[in-house]
Amino acid sequence: MTTLTKRATIYLDAELHKALRLKAVETSRSISDLVNDAVKISLAEDAEDIAAFEERAGEPLISYAEMVKRLKKDGRI
Secondary structure (H helix, E strand, O other): OOOOOOOOOOOOOHHHHHHHHHHHHHHOOOHHHHHHHHHHHHHHHHHHHHHHHHHOOOOOOOOHHHHHHHHHHOOOO
16 A cells, blocks of 8 residues: 655754754665654544543633642641
């Protein structure tokens, strides 16, 4: 199966680009592969965060002041 790819232009900080070039050489991978993997990891983390928010959507909200009171009461602060 062939993976479809799209061409995109991105602008990187010069030092970040240099670091990516060095990592690409050291790992025998392309900068595109490195960027693709980083984006996939970032999107997967976002998906996990969204799932966690949805899972906890029904929980009651408490204020910051109430949370501090609970922490004091439990001896955590």
